Amino acid sequence: MTNFDTNIFDNLESEVRSYSRGWPAVFESASGSWIRDENGRDYLDFFAGAGSLNYGHNNPVLKSALVDYIVSDGITHGLDMSTVAKRDLLQTFQDKILKPRGLDYKVQFPGPTGTNTVEAALKLARKVTGRSSIINFTNAFHGMTLGALSVTGNSMKRAGAGIPLVHATPMPFDNYFDGVTEDFHWFRRVLDDSGSGLNRPAAVIVETVQGEGGVNVARAEWLRALADLCAEREILLIVDDVQMGCGRTGPFFSFEVAGITPDIVCLSKSISGYGLPMALTLFKRELDVWGPGEHNGTFRGNNPAFVTSKVALDHYWSDDTLHKSTLTKGDKIHQAFTDLANQFEGSVSTRGRGLVQGLVFDEPENAGKVCKLAFDEGLLAETSGPSDEVVKLLPALTITDEELDHGLAILADATGKVCS
Incomplete structure (x- = not known):
């Protein structure tokens, strides 16, 4: 060399x-x-x-399927066109993941990375509610593009934006005060206080376990209380499962342990199964208010990733x-x-x-x-x-x-x- x-x-x-x-x-x-x-x-x-x-x-299981697909001249790049690979993935995702968990989500293919699915979730929440403010949490990490960065806590990463990051308000994550006080009560208090200066938010975005933030684990009861509060106040709940989803914490979705049903879920990273770029944004059926092409991306149709994702779901999530x-x-x-x-x-x-x-x-x-x-x-x-x-x-x-x-x-x- x-x-x-x-x-x-x-x-x-x-x-x-x-x-x-x-x-x-x-x-x-x-x-x-x-x-x-x-x-x-x-x-x-x-x-x-x-x-x-x-x-x-x-x-090896995923590699074999991918090699066969490439050798057979399967479609590699498909924008958001309908393809056999996409149909097979959607059907498998519905049968293996959504139906067994009683989830009736629509599936959006945003751009292929974690920050892309977060951006889609934030835009959708604002479009649905007509509000601009988002609640995020201390030590959160949601991505490096401007919308995702605005709800990220790390000061070094935020400084890289070069402009003010607005329309987001951080609240203390579970156990932020080390058990000295019930930090969740602060959020409830400022929501209900007309003098708090807090704009009524469109959504709350949360990680059930903050990976980049230091492996901070939210208790199931805290997540349930958060979900209840959002439902009571007509605030959408977004769970960022980019790193903690696809089985990282045990169940396929990290929020399953709390028994909650988020309004919007962000998936990326291991959803392709093989390390290929791919992301999904899942949301309740009534939230699908997008117009055609209103949120798109050139590489949202990564068909080789659809192939490996489908095989991973079949092989690892049938039981x-x-x-x-x-x-x-x-x-x-x-x-x-x-x-x-x-x-x-x-x-x-x-x-x-x-x-x-x-x-x-x-x-x-x-x-x-x-x-x-x-x-x-x-x-x-x-x-x-x-x-x-x-x-x-x-x-x-x-x-x-x-x-x-x-x-x-x-x-x-x-x-x-x-x-x-």
């Missing part, structure tokens, strides 16, 4: 890149929960494309095997992290649900140190939270117990070196 090939990233690629700085390797291939660099070194992946690879890298397995594996991580929290009491704590788990460090810089040591030992993990104080795990849902044990041992050793 020449120096030019080695340095091309520094010489030509923008300084905006981030993950490559923490993982200084040039990756070449991947399979399951493993990714290999160009020198032949294997890394166990506890990141899974930021939750885009719930079924692992190059899942509750994956659901149960995810909860069991999540318990394994939680126990390992609880052991570390007990070992380093006062320095480390843990929180999470299903296969999104966080190891929280009282000294924020220690999370980054642990991730660096883990990388040196062949494990990919990332940090999250407002101060990057959390080691956040997002392994593939298909990871084996042996692979989990291997990665957790690396993290335990790294934590010991940093905290001892």
Whole structure:
């Protein structure tokens, strides 16, 4: 390999890149929960494309269907035209996901990323209600385009907009005050107080587990109270399930544990099954007030992603095997992290649900140190939270117990070196 090939990233690629700085390797291939660099070194992946690879890298079942589709000259780009691949996906989504859960949602294909589905949800809520204000929550992350960024909490990301981000009002997320006060009551109070200055909102947008915000888990009772309040005040409830949906927390939708039915649901990341760009915006049938072409996008018809999504739903969501397995594996991580929290009491704590788990460090810089040591030992993990104080795990849902044990041992050793 020449120096030019080695340095091309520094010489030509923008300084905006981030993950490559923490993982200084040039990756070449991947399979399951493993990714290999160009020198032949294997890394166990506890990141899974930021939750885009719930079924692992190059899942053989999905890969076979994708290869067959491409070889048969199946339509790749279809705008929003009707295609066989789209019809098959819609029918499967209805049969495997919506009907068993009693959900009567219409399905919109926005642009292919998470921020696209959030933008569609916000626009639809404003169109339906005729109101402009949106309620979001502290430490939320919803995307990097202007509408999605306006309901995102991270100050660094918000500053990148370069303009004021308006028409959004943050409220405290569940347990924001560490149990000192019932933070949900503040939202109710300002909604009902004519002197609060709060504009009547079109919608509330919420993550049931804030991944980028630091693995902050909303209690089921808090989510139910939020849903009840929105219904009472005729405010639409949007659940952003971009990272936590598609089985990440156990059930297909992360809000199922609370027994609520959001008005609008945002899906992306692992909905394609294979890491291909794809997003869905789901909404109650009566909210479908769009005019033709009122919200569109050139790549909303990613047919190869429709193919892999359909196969993933058939293969993994025809029964509750994956659901149960995810909860069991999540318990394994939680126990390992609880052991570390007990070992380093006062320095480390843990929180999470299903296969999104966080190891929280009282000294924020220690999370980054642990991730660096883990990388040196062949494990990919990332940090999250407002101060990057959390080691956040997002392994593939298909990871084996042996692979989990291997990665957790690396993290335990790294934590010991940093905290001892």
